[in-house]
Amino acid sequence: MSFKTILVHVNESKHLQKRVDIGARLAKEYNASLIGVATTGVSQYFIETLALSPDDSTVLPYLNSFRERGENLLEQFRLSIHQLNASQVETRLVDDEPLGGMSLHARYADLVILGQFDPEDPAQNGQIYLPEYVAMNGGCPVLLVPHSSIINNIGDRVLIAWNGSPEAKRAIFAALPILRRAKAVEVVSFITYGQMEAIGTHPATDLSTYLARHGISAKVVEEDGMTDIGDALLSIASNFSSDLLVMGCYGNSRMREMLLGGATRKIFQSTTVPVLLSH
Numbered sequence: 001m002s003f004k005t006i007l008v009h010v011n012e013s014k015h016l017q018k019r020v021d022i023g024a025r026l027a028k029e030y031n032a033s034l035i036g037v038a039t040t041g042v043s044q045y046f047i048e049t050l051a052l053s054p055d056d057s058t059v060l061p062y063l064n065s066f067r068e069r070g071e072n073l074l075e076q077f078r079l080s081i082h083q084l085n086a087s088q089v090e091t092r093l094v095d096d097e098p099l100g101g102m103s104l105h106a107r108y109a110d111l112v113i114l115g116q117f118d119p120e121d122p123a124q125n126g127q128i129y130l131p132e133y134v135a136m137n138g139g140c141p142v143l144l145v146p147h148s149s150i151i152n153n154i155g156d157r158v159l160i161a162w163n164g165s166p167e168a169k170r171a172i173f174a175a176l177p178i179l180r181r182a183k184a185v186e187v188v189s190f191i192t193y194g195q196m197e198a199i200g201t202h203p204a205t206d207l208s209t210y211l212a213r214h215g216i217s218a219k220v221v222e223e224d225g226m227t228d229i230g231d232a233l234l235s236i237a238s239n240f241s242s243d244l245l246v247m248g249c250y251g252n253s254r255m256r257e258m259l260l261g262g263a264t265r266k267i268f269q270s271t272t273v274p275v276l277l278s279h
Contacts, residue, residue, distance in 0.1 A: 002177045003030040005109040007140075009102055009130070010038040010077045010091075012123035015115050015147045020077060022145060022154060022274075023113050024086040030177060033088040035109070036077035039101040040066035040094065067093060099133045106138030111174070116271065118147040131277075132268060135249040141174035141278040142249075149272045151243075154178075159242040159273075160187045160218070161233055161263075164203045167248025171278035172207075175246045176214060178276070185211070185218040186240050190229050230266025237273050249277040 008023040010016065020036075027034035042063060074091040081089045094101035106112045114131045117124055124130075135142040145151065155178040162168055172179075179185055189204035204220040211218045223232060237245050250264050267275055 001110075001173070003027075003032045003110045005035065005111075006030075006032050007035050007037050007102070007105060007109045007112045008077070009098070009112070009114050010036040010073050011098070011127075012073065013115055013118075013121050014123070015118065015121065015145070016077075017080065018147075018151060019113050019115055019145050020080045021084070022143070022151060024081060024084040026111070026113075026154070027086055027088065029181075031088075032110070033090060034081065034086055035090040035092060035105075036074055036081075037092045037094060037102060037105050038070040038073045038077075039096050039098045040070050041097055042066055042095060063095065067095075098127055098130050099137075102130065102134045103138040106134055106140040106142075109140050111143055112138060112140050113143045113145060116144055116146045116268070121147070132249070132264075135277045136279040141171060141276055144268070144271065144275040144277060146272050146274065151274060153243045154274050155182055155244050157184045157240060157242050158182045158186070158244045158246060159233075159237050159240055160185065160207070161229075161245065161247035162187050162189045162204055162207050163248070164189075165248050165250070167250055167279055169248075171246050171248050171276060172211075174278050175244075175276050176216075178244065179211065179216045179246075180214065182216070184240075185216055186221060186236075186242070187211075187218045188221040188223060188233070188236055190223045190227065190232070228266075229263040230270070233263065233267065234270060234272075237271075242273055245271065245273050245275045247275065247277060249279040 006023055006027055008019050023034050070093045112134055117128045131142055131144050187204045187207050204222050208218040208220050
């Protein structure tokens with residue numbers, strides 16, 4: 001497997017260029033199509049519930065203004081990509097709000113690049129759960145780009161958070177193209193006594209054997225599972241000088257609210273390292 005279709009969420013965020021740079025870099029590296037996706041912000045559920053037509057004269061002026069804003073954003077995206085000399089570039093304007101629109105288009109992609117929520121970025125008002133929602137409803141791995149870091153490289157030094165779960169395995173499978181090119185890979189597993197029957201006594205070692213068969217050499221670290229896993233992961237990533245964290249995304253969706261596991265929530269809120277997540 002490789003990345004052949006990469007989506008970038010295009011909005012008015014002051015951090016957009018960082019996502020565009022990363023998307024262009026990955027698209028070049030994997031000879032992938034890079035697609036910028038902007039949404040009008042008008043929910044399809046809203047239109048359907050009120051039995052409105054997008055061509056209704058009472059709705060059309062508002063939709064047109066939102067569409068114009070979206071087209072302007074996509075034009076900026078096209079100019080940025082042109083300056084980066086990226087090829088195989090597309091743009092899509094979606095008549096929907098970001099949660100539903102990005103999740104729908106994620107189902108036809110190999111990777112979606114989204115920004116970490118920044119409470120000081122006005123453009124992200126109302127989008128606090130976007131990365132979590134798309135990761136859990138888009139059927140596609142999400143690359144979460146932190147807002148507070150300068151990203152020079154992605155995938156040279158990769159830390160894998162492994163707990164033997166299907167979500168973590170899907171994240172690792174999605175990350176295989178990156179892992180094969182990595183200069184260093186470390187697998188960390190947090191073990192408690194009650195987990196051993198479910199995932200084995202040395203799950204990180206078992207995973208390193210699996211990765212070795214894919215030509216990936218990985219160092220193994222096993223930690224006490226009673227610790228605060230979110231904080232411990234961020235600390236290990238810092239000590240390893242990691243430029244990518246790979247992990248499963250755990251939780252449940254409820255309307256617009258995300259109920260995430262503690263470690264997942266901590267990573268979404270506090271990471272300063274790009275994170276590849278899969279549910």
